[in-house]
Amino acid sequence: MAIPIPASAGAERWQVVRLLAARKTVLASLFVLAVLVGAAALAPWLSPYDPFKLSIMNRLQAPGAAHWFGTDDFGRDVFSRVLYGGRLSLTVGFLVVLLSSVLGIALGLVAGFFRGADKVVSRIIDAMMAFPDILLAISLVAALGPSLLNVVTALGIVYTPRLARIVRASTLVIRELPFVEAARALGVPTRRIVTVHVLRNLVSPILVQGTFIFAYAMLAEAGLSFLGVGVSPDVPTWGTMINAGQQYMGSADWIMVFPGVAIVLAVLSLQLVGDGLRDVLDPRLRKEL
Amino acid sequence: MLRYLLNRLVGLAAVMFIVATIVFVIIRVTPGDPAAVMLGPQASQQDVADLRARLGLDQPLPVQYAVWLGQLARGDLGRSIFLDKPVLSALADRAEPTLWLTLMSLAIASAIALPVGILSAVKRGTVLDQSVLTFSMFTSSVPSFWLGLLLMQLFSVKLGWLPVAGYGGPDASFATRLSHLVLPAVVLGLVNSALVTRFIRASMLDVLRDDYVRTARAKGLTERRVILKHAVRNALIPILTVLGLTTALLISGAVVTETVFGLPGVGSLVVSAVLRRDYPVIQGALLVIAAIYVLINLCIDLLYLAVDPRVRY
Numbered sequence: 095m096a097i098p099i100p101a102s103a104g105a106e107r108w109q110v111v112r113l114l115a116a117r118k119t120v121l122a123s124l125f126v127l128a129v130l131v132g133a134a135a136l137a138p139w140l141s142p143y144d145p146f147k148l149s150i151m152n153r154l155q156a157p158g159a160a161h162w163f164g165t166d167d168f169g170r171d172v173f174s175r176v177l178y179g180g181r182l183s184l185t186v187g188f189l190v191v192l193l194s195s196v197l198g199i200a201l202g203l204v205a206g207f208f209r210g211a212d213k214v215v216s217r218i219i220d221a222m223m224a225f226p227d228i229l230l231a232i233s234l235v236a237a238l239g240p241s242l243l244n245v246v247t248a249l250g251i252v253y254t255p256r257l258a259r260i261v262r263a264s265t266l267v268i269r270e271l272p273f274v275e276a277a278r279a280l281g282v283p284t285r286r287i288v289t290v291h292v293l294r295n296l297v298s299p300i301l302v303q304g305t306f307i308f309a310y311a312m313l314a315e316a317g318l319s320f321l322g323v324g325v326s327p328d329v330p331t332w333g334t335m336i337n338a339g340q341q342y343m344g345s346a347d348w349i350m351v352f353p354g355v356a357i358v359l360a361v362l363s364l365q366l367v368g369d370g371l372r373d374v375l376d377p378r379l380r381k382e383l
Numbered sequence: 384m385l386r387y388l389l390n391r392l393v394g395l396a397a398v399m400f401i402v403a404t405i406v407f408v409i410i411r412v413t414p415g416d417p418a419a420v421m422l423g424p425q426a427s428q429q430d431v432a433d434l435r436a437r438l439g440l441d442q443p444l445p446v447q448y449a450v451w452l453g454q455l456a457r458g459d460l461g462r463s464i465f466l467d468k469p470v471l472s473a474l475a476d477r478a479e480p481t482l483w484l485t486l487m488s489l490a491i492a493s494a495i496a497l498p499v500g501i502l503s504a505v506k507r508g509t510v511l512d513q514s515v516l517t518f519s520m521f522t523s524s525v526p527s528f529w530l531g532l533l534l535m536q537l538f539s540v541k542l543g544w545l546p547v548a549g550y551g552g553p554d555a556s557f558a559t560r561l562s563h564l565v566l567p568a569v570v571l572g573l574v575n576s577a578l579v580t581r582f583i584r585a586s587m588l589d590v591l592r593d594d595y596v597r598t599a600r601a602k603g604l605t606e607r608r609v610i611l612k613h614a615v616r617n618a619l620i621p622i623l624t625v626l627g628l629t630t631a632l633l634i635s636g637a638v639v640t641e642t643v644f645g646l647p648g649v650g651s652l653v654v655s656a657v658l659r660r661d662y663p664v665i666q667g668a669l670l671v672i673a674a675i676y677v678l679i680n681l682c683i684d685l686l687y688l689a690v691d692p693r694v695r696y
Contacts, residue, residue: 119517217394221401224673226635229653233665236657237413313526317639320528323657336529343536354529362524369520 113374120370123363130360134180141174145330154346164348166338176352179330183312184360186246186331190311191304193250194257199293199300201254202261207269207288216262222255231314232323242325249314253307257300264299268292298375305368309361316357332357384688391684395677402673407451409669410662411444421464421660434464438663460667465659470667474649480550481641481648483564484571485633491572492579492629499576500583501618505610507588515580523577527636531570531643538566548645567644571636575629582625583618590618620691627683631676 114120133140142162149169157164163172205215222230234248268274269292277287312332318324319333327334332353339350413420418434435441438461439450454461460470503515539547545566551559590596591614599613600606638650645651649668656664 217397217401221398221405221673224398224402224631224676225405225669226631226638226672226676228635228638229669229672232638232653232657233409233669236660236662236665237409239414309524313524316526317528320526321639321642321654321657323654333526336526336532340532343532344540347536350529350532354526354533357526357529358521358524362521365520365524366517 110374114370117370117374119366123366123370126359126363127367130180130356130363131184133177134184137174137177137181141171141177143171143174145170145174145178147171154342156346157348163352164346166349167342167346172335172349172352175330175335176332176356179332179335179353180356180360182242182325182329182331183315183333183357186242186249186315187308187312187360189246190249190253190315191308193246194253194307195300195304197250197254198257199261199296201258203265203288203292205258206262206265207284207292212262215258219255219258219262222252223259225252227252227310228314228317231318232321235318235323240323240325242329245315245318245324249311252314253311256307257303260299260303261296264296265292268295298371302368302372302375305364305371309364309368312357312361312364388685391681395681398677399674402677403452403455403670404448406666406669406673407448410666411447416440417660417662421662455670460670461663463656463661463664465656465661466664470663471671473652473664474667474671477647477649477652479648480560480564480646481634481637481650483561484567484637484641484646484648485630487561487564487568488571488575488633488636489626489629491568492576492633493626495572495576496579496583500580501587501610501615503580504584504587504591504618515584519577519580522573523575525574527570527574528639528643530574531567531640534566534570535644550645550647563644563646567640567646570643571633571640575632575636578632579622579625579629583622586618586621587614589621590614593617620687623683623686623690627676627680630679634672634676 137145147170149165152161152165152169153167155161155165155169157172161171161173163176165171166175201215201219205212205219231245231248231252234251235244238244238247274287274291277291282291315324315331316333316336319327319331320337322337325331325334327338335353336350339346339348339353342349410417416431416435418431418438418440419426422430422434432441439447442450458471460474462468463470463473466473499515499519503512506512535547538545546559546563548563550563555563595617596609596614599609604612634650637648638653640646641648641650642654649672653665653668655661656668
């Protein structure tokens with residue numbers, strides 16, 4: 095478990111940043127992520143073509159000077175679509191982290207702080223973890239109906255137990271620390287102890303787990319879109335682009351290769367950053383760096 | 384021991400009860416009428432009403448819930464709407480490819496992870512160790528369906544070494560069917576080897592710090608013997624846990640991989656059930672797979688007892 099950094103310890107925070115910056119893989123990953131996020135955010139200005147514009151004259155063009163990543167079966171520019179696809183894929187990942195954090199923190203805090211609720215909440219978490227994530231996600235999307243919002247909801251629910259488990263475990267430790275006892279002795283209400291004093295110390299484990307969930311959610315969204323049970327095939331995400339490109343494998347590989355490379359880059363960078371954060375935030379490992 | 388087992392079985396029953404409840408809730412959160420969704424926009428009012436009655440959707444929710452639990456207690460998972468046969472037999476018909484695929488990919492993941500994880504721990508902090516860690520991170524970042532399509536293109540289409548897709552038809556020999564599983568199993572095994580590799584490395588690092596390893600070294604045993612005879616045997620015990628986790632990942636991966644390679648397994652059954660809104664099949668598959676996962680984890684905890692004399696429940 096990652097040990098919490100007290101929020102007041104500014105010096106310690108800087109040490110974390112310095113330790114992270116000393117790791118070349120983390121720096122490189124942050125750079126790649128910045129490029130991907132920047133390219134997605136600035137897609138309307140960076141895209142050389144309209145990503146939705148059909149051009150039958152230009153269909154299935156190989157990558158070249160006019161179309162860096164080639165064109166697809168409708169003559170749409172793959173580079174522009176990868177940029178726009180990144181907007182949706184990255185947004186989905188981010189929203190899933192947000193949703194599962196809100197739900198996971200609430201469940202984990204309740205289970206970790208209130209013994210009476212722990213039994214019930216922990217059993218629910220165990221039961222949810224018994225479903226393989228893609229399977230639970232496609233069942234939820236099947237029930238809710240395929241749409242971008244429902245994919246986010248489904249994946250948010252799927253990853254909630256992971257976060258809840260970690261928040262619960264950390265809360266169990268923090269609950270016994272002297273400062274919680276001190277707050278109690280001072281008459282601070284329980285709600286305030288949980289939401290301010292405990293939560294503040296959970297930042298690092300949540301940050302680490304959130305980074306990994308971001309990565310898994312992007313892979314899962316791509317998987318759902320590939321299976322045709324996620325967002326509508328007309329919406330360009332990296333997953334739907336691979337799905338659409340698979341029938342041109344062998345003749346126009348570029349349609350599916352580039353979005354795939356984008357997924358690998360984003361997921362790999364997120365995982366490396368998560369790994370680096372965990373090493374730096376966990377003092378047991380830090381001694382051995 | 385008996386007390387422990389009883390406790391675990393009670394816990395397992397509780398978890399399965401919650402699992403069944405979650406599955407019940409999932410299908411009921413469908414906005415609108417599930418029967419209408421299943422039959423599509425062209426269905427007549429009468430057909431929708433008939434299906435509602437057949438599925439018991441016209442009953443009040445508590446009654447539906449009680450009926451559902453009663454059916455489950457009898458081992459009845461309902462009837463597939465599209466295939467028109469019991470869900471349990473639909474799942475059983477599709478079990479073989481999924482079982483082999485999971486076992487083969489587990490074997491491949493272990494075959495990669497064992498030597499690599501051990502070597503990485505022994506050579507800890509070296510360039511080799513760093514490269515192994517980065518590579519395992521890389522393989523776990525590749526979408527399995529994408530890797531599957533690329534390998535299929537290379538090995539099946541361009542080189543012609545392996546069959547492209549499917550499971551070789553109904554009369555195919557066992558060898559032919561296995562040959563259809565090679566590529567999907569390699570993809571799943573490779574993608575999931577990362578977790579096992581990292582776990583083996585961590586487990587080896589723990590063991591290498593233990594006193595008996597120091598004693599073995601002090602006795603003057605060769606490093607090779609210390610590692611293989613003393614360290615690895617003990618490091619393997621915690622790996623049982625990760626095998627349980629990996630099985631869940633592999634089943635999840637099978638859903639996607641079977642679809643890429645056109646394997647007629649449980650995964651592709653679920654995907655087609657989702658596309659056809661065949662809710663009884665989705666419910667049944669969710670339940671059976673969750674039950675398998677829970678049982679595997681129980682078996683692993685019991686295996687600990689058999690393998691490690693230090694563990695006492």
